[in-house]
Amino acid sequence: MLNSKRLHQDFPILTNSSQGEKLVYLDSAATSQKxxxxxxxxxxxxxxxxxxxxxxxxxxxxxxxxxxxxSRETIASFFGAxxxxxxxxxxxxxxxxxxxxxxxDHNLLAGDIIVTxxxxxxxxxxxxxxxxxRTGAKIxxxxxxxxxxxxxxxxxxxxxxxxxxxxxxxxVSNTLGTLNPITKIVRQARELNPNIRxxxxxxxxxxHLPINFKxxxxxxxxxxxxxxxxxxxxGGMLVRKELLSSGEMKPWLFGGGMIDSVAVEKTTYSSDLxxxxxxxxxxxxxxxxxxxxxxxxxxxxxxxxxEHDEMLVQYALKKLIDLPELTxxxxxxxxxxxxxxxxxxxxxxxxxxILDSQNIAVRSGHHCTMPLHTxxxxxxxxxxxxxxYNTTEDIDALVLGLEKVKEVFRV
Amino acid sequence: xxxxxxxxxxxxxxxxxxxxxxxxxFDVATREVSNSCGDAFSVQIKLSTDKTVVEDLKWQGNGCAxxxxxxSLVSSACxxxxxxxxxxxxxxxxxxxxSLDQISPSRSKxxxxxxxxxxxCLKKL
Numbered sequence: 001m002l003n004s005k006r007l008h009q010d011f012p013i014l015t016n017s018s019q020g021e022k023l024v025y026l027d028s029a030a031t032s033q034k035x036x037x038x039x040x041x042x043x044x045x046x047x048x049x050x051x052x053x054x055x056x057x058x059x060x061x062x063x064x065x066x067x068x069x070x071s072r073e074t075i076a077s078f079f080g081a082x083x084x085x086x087x088x089x090x091x092x093x094x095x096x097x098x099x100x101x102x103x104x105d106h107n108l109l110a111g112d113i114i115v116t117x118x119x120x121x122x123x124x125x126x127x128x129x130x131x132x133x134r135t136g137a138k139i140x141x142x143x144x145x146x147x148x149x150x151x152x153x154x155x156x157x158x159x160x161x162x163x164x165x166x167x168x169x170x171x172v173s174n175t176l177g178t179l180n181p182i183t184k185i186v187r188q189a190r191e192l193n194p195n196i197r198x199x200x201x202x203x204x205x206x207x208h209l210p211i212n213f214k215x216x217x218x219x220x221x222x223x224x225x226x227x228x229x230x231x232x233x234x235g236g237m238l239v240r241k242e243l244l245s246s247g248e249m250k251p252w253l254f255g256g257g258m259i260d261s262v263a264v265e266k267t268t269y270s271s272d273l274x275x276x277x278x279x280x281x282x283x284x285x286x287x288x289x290x291x292x293x294x295x296x297x298x299x300x301x302x303x304x305x306x307e308h309d310e311m312l313v314q315y316a317l318k319k320l321i322d323l324p325e326l327t328x329x330x331x332x333x334x335x336x337x338x339x340x341x342x343x344x345x346x347x348x349x350x351x352x353x354i355l356d357s358q359n360i361a362v363r364s365g366h367h368c369t370m371p372l373h374t375x376x377x378x379x380x381x382x383x384x385x386x387x388x389y390n391t392t393e394d395i396d397a398l399v400l401g402l403e404k405v406k407e408v409f410r411v
Numbered sequence: 412x413x414x415x416x417x418x419x420x421x422x423x424x425x426x427x428x429x430x431x432x433x434x435x436x437f438d439v440a441t442r443e444v445s446n447s448c449g450d451a452f453s454v455q456i457k458l459s460t461d462k463t464v465v466e467d468l469k470w471q472g473n474g475c476a477x478x479x480x481x482x483s484l485v486s487s488a489c490x491x492x493x494x495x496x497x498x499x500x501x502x503x504x505x506x507x508x509x510s511l512d513q514i515s516p517s518r519s520k521x522x523x524x525x526x527x528x529x530x531x532c533l534k535k536l
Binding site: 365 | 416417422447448449450473474475476477478517518521
């Protein structure tokens with residue numbers, strides 16, 4: 001079990017609130033807070049090791065290159081992947097765009113089918129709409145059941161269609177909290193269609209669950225480092241190495257650092273896969289910070305992190321379901337990271353504002369899942385989301401904070 | 412600042428909004444959506460014969476208390492006013508009508524949605 005009260009001390013923003021009041025931070029699904037050790041790792045890199053990588057023969061450049069490579073290894077290994085399978089980018093959205101440009105544009109033809117789901121974040125939805133426009137491919141959308149789970153019958157139906165080339169789905173819904181049965185889904189998808197490619201959006205699962213890229217058996221896994229205690233602007237994807245080495249996945253960013261040789265007539269690209277997909281100077285400091293975050297999480301133990309999240313989610317569900325003025329969305333079990341709800345007759349933004357006046361930070365709005373909100377006729381929802389530093393006291397503070405909404409709106 | 416936002420006048424306007432409904436006849440209509448929360452307002456406007464003055468205006472939609480109150484107040488403020496004047500209004504006028512000194516950038520979007528809808532409707536003329 002995690003000792004969250006002690007962990008709390010590792011996060012300066014939670015202990016040094018600018019207003020002098022205790023900050024109850026329940027918006028970790030948007031971005032997590034950062035422990036001091038990660039802030040220190042980034043500062044230390046700039047203070048002692050900053051230089052461009054792979055560009056010089058001087059000592060500092062060598063040192064920075066070694067740090068970059070070591071950080072890549074730490075991050076890849078955190079996900080049970082090989083370093084050459086890791087492409088570091090700024091976030092999940094950029095990773096999914098990279099899949100569309102680097103794989104989709106070269107492998108989809110008019111009439112091919114992309115299967116995605118109604119519970120996707122816009123980053124795993126709009127990207128495919130745009131790819132479909134460019135290639136003439138079609139999008140088929142898997143339904144979500146009334147209680148917020150993926151409709152597995154609808155999924156089977158879509159996967160059985162002819163010309164399905166890609167399945168893009170989320171591991172955990174950022175609005176419903178639903179944990180999709182990814183092992184079962186991948187097995188079924190591969191049985192029905194051995195040539196299918198599978199994109200897993202792990203933005204909301206990577207901060208809370210042990211992830212093993214190899215065992216998941218997906219082709220692409222996109223993640224946001226900044227949601228898993230890493231710095232802003234850190235994230236990326238893992239791509240199965242066979243797709244990279246065979247050339248099925250091609251570079252989509254070109255320029256310095258990713259080439260083998262450049263001539264006026266023709267350019268060839270680096271055979272080193274870790275270089276081929278890193279055009280331009282990489283954000284080494286962010287990689288250092290993300291590697292430090294992986295170390296921090298490994299020290300806690302991802303099984304402990306998972307247990308802690310499950311405890312918080314179940315506690316929040318129990319407390320919030322009991323409030324008659326709320327309608328909690330999403331399933332009652334098999335969920336991760338967050339609990340979202342509607343407040344009867346009070347708009348989500350107003351609820352969030354009243355909570356903010358008590359120094360409780362939650363997210364309100366459509367959480368970049370407009371198709372889901374439209375399908376359920378939810379104008380907007382309030383979402384409380386968690387990370388390792390949250391305690392049941394934070395959820396108690398939320399429940400108490402919601403009392404004030406009643407006072408102000410007299411509902 | 413957050414609690415001060417919810418003054419009596421705002422709650423009253425939000426929960427008993429003025430000018431909600433539909434016009435039998437109108438000259439121009441439009442719908443706008445807030446990209447931050449998905450809230451949407453639609454508006455119908457009837458103009459004077461020379462098309463320079465707002466004769467009547469009705470709106471529909473759902474939003475947060477700030478958005479609803481702002482739309483309620485601005486829709487009343489528009490009645491019998493020249494379109495040229497309405498097109499000049501901005502955040503300053505909206506803050507005044509809600510009796511607020513300031514608003515956060517995120518809530519400003521809520522406050523401005525109503526006026527934005529009316530203005531984009533008038534710009535269609």
